[in-house]
Amino acid sequence: MDAVLAAPEVDLVVIATRHDTHSEFVQRALAAGKHVFVEKPLAISDSEIDAIESTLRDPARQQTRMLMIGFNRRFAPLAVR
Secondary structure: OHHHHHOOOOOEEEEOOOHHHHHHHHHHHHHOOOEEEEEOOOOOOHHHHHHHHHHHHOOOOOOOOOEEEEOOOOOOHHHHO
């Protein structure tokens, strides 16, 4: 992960790991100035959400970073109905 975050040619990080690692990886990628796509859930606690928001709003990082959360249930039987 460190090599990916340090690579200047990497603009976007896709996070599709175990749920309990999403928040940490999202924060690290955003702090490195990368755009992030993460499969749901973004985090598993309110404090993790707060930490991610704080990282996104950090005025020391003036770059525009996008955070997108995937929702892969649109084709699930209940969602289709």
